[in-house]
Amino acid sequence: MRTLVLLGSTRNASNSTLLAARLTQGVPHTTARLTDYTINPIVDQRHDEGGFTPVDDDFKELARHMINHDRIIFATPLYWYGMSGPMKNFVDRWSQYLRDTSMPFKASLAEKEAYVIITGGPHSKSKGLPLVTQFHYICDFVGMKLVDYVIGRGVRPGEVTNDLNALATIDRWNDHFKKQP
Numbered sequence: 001m002r003t004l005v006l007l008g009s010t011r012n013a014s015n016s017t018l019l020a021a022r023l024t025q026g027v028p029h030t031t032a033r034l035t036d037y038t039i040n041p042i043v044d045q046r047h048d049e050g051g052f053t054p055v056d057d058d059f060k061e062l063a064r065h066m067i068n069h070d071r072i073i074f075a076t077p078l079y080w081y082g083m084s085g086p087m088k089n090f091v092d093r094w095s096q097y098l099r100d101t102s103m104p105f106k107a108s109l110a111e112k113e114a115y116v117i118i119t120g121g122p123h124s125k126s127k128g129l130p131l132v133t134q135f136h137y138i139c140d141f142v143g144m145k146l147v148d149y150v151i152g153r154g155v156r157p158g159e160v161t162n163d164l165n166a167l168a169t170i171d172r173w174n175d176h177f178k179k180q181p
Contacts, residue, residue: 001180002029003027009075018157019117019152039090060097066108091138118131125151
């Protein structure tokens with residue numbers, strides 16, 4: 001299976017990035033750090049007569065990455081009890097491409113597996129659950145299968161390595177990914 005990792009952190013050495021890197025050790029994958037792309041905010045034109053106006057940014061490249069991969073890893077820190085701004089902006093733009101007939105974005109999402117990595121502070125295991133629910137709703141809406149999630153505890157870079165439960169989950173996923181063709 002082709003794996004795409006979407007990194008939503010604004011820090012290069014973030015805990016969510018660290019878990020994603022551990023997950024993909026020995027697994028062929030593509031990584032896209034969302035902050036390395038220009039993704040303009042959505043202008044909601046769903047109900048306008050002409051529909052969405054084309055946007056000159058990098059979203060289409062990321063949409064193609066999603067189409068060309070079978071498994072999507074969403075890795076984000078828990079910011080104000082939700083996903084990071086870059087991740088939210090990215091997901092919001094799906095609205096435009098769900099209606100775009102020039103590429104099979106919407107149809108392809110139903111063929112994908114999704115995994116979610118969330119990292120946050122001392123109470124993230126409970127306070128991150130609404131974000132897990134949000135990812136469930138997002139995946140349900142587009143027909144994508146949310147296979148599993150992990151919420152790691154760590155604020156300062158590297159602290160998540162002290163969360164043995166999160167590491168065990170990541171290592172289990174890594175073993176599973178390595179066994180799939």
